[in-house]
Amino acid sequence: MPTKTLHIPTADGRADAFAAFPERAGRHPGVLMYADGFGLRPALREMACELAGHGYYVLVPNLFYRHGPAPVIELPAHIGEEDRSAVFAQLMPLIEAHTTERVLRDADAYLRFLTTRPEVSVGPVAVTGYCIGGLLAVRTAAAHCGQVAAVAGFHAPVGAAGSDTLSRLTAPVHFGHAESDLTPEALGELNQVLDAAGVDHTSEIYPGTVHGFTMSDTDTFNPTALRLHWDRLLPLLDRALTHG
Template structure:
């Protein structure tokens, strides 16, 4: 599966990124993939390659590019629970810098770059995210509704908060079909209800599903949260969503 590293011009600099795509010389639908909090690393590159194998051009930007190329902090090959809190403590200030304005400036650049690639077919893209990337994906789909046909988030975080610009409060223009695959410990039941009401008010097709036996991070095989059954359920939900909403991959 062909892959490459890229640099995406943004209003705030140059974002390094990874891309994977079919090697058949044809043009394929584009997918923008936002990483989890741990960022761009082999685990996410592997997911991009697997998705590309189903007929998509997958672009994975480095979330923390303002602080240098990936990785901005050294990560162990396996992110076990004994090291996870210390890593999150170091990354949290970088995550908190992602204001809505910054997120949308980046998203505009990423979607424009994706659409301009010669391997990418004309038409809207899909946006996918893991952990904090789920919130970025939902914000992107709502803000750029004419450029996004599908949005998916897996073990997403920060979808329903008390902030005036919480993602669930910004969905009025959303037109993309949505799937959110929650772990059993991602959101309180009342927060899930609030999110579902916000999604229902848009009139889009959507599903929010709690994956049985899963914990936050269940798709990531380089963490202790990994659950292979839940990972497969994620593919079983994601691939039909992309097939329904994008040109044939």
């Protein structure tokens, strides 16, 4: 699987990023993938390569590039419960500094870079994200309706985007929630917002999951839920970018 380390010009500097794409020559539909709060690391590179194997050019930026190249902080190879407090003590200041204004400035740069890559097909792209990255995916899609053809978020606090932002979504959506993150009542409220706005969506709680279920380098990883994630994500991308 061809991969590259790239640098994306932004309003605030240059963001390092990882890209994976199919071996066959030509142009491929583009996907902007936002990492979870632990950032760009081998587990995210593996997911990008998996998705690229299905025919997509996948770009994963370092969300915290303002603080240095990835990995911005030293992470254990496996992030267990005993590691989380120390890791988040370092990460939370970075996450809190990543304001909505920064998110939207960066999204402009990421989409401009992705859509002008010679390996990427002309036309709309998709945006997907994990944990805080799912919230970023929503904000990106709402701000770039003409460029984003599908949006997905997994174990993501998408409700934090607010009903105004969610109501601006025009692309088909899939949200896969952790059972530990969202009650059925809260899911119903979120889906009511999407329904009222006429957003084409599926939004569901993945059974037996806790926050971070897609991340293979954490103790919250759930391989069954990861397969369900692919079962939901791949058809969404296929409809929006390949046969839309």
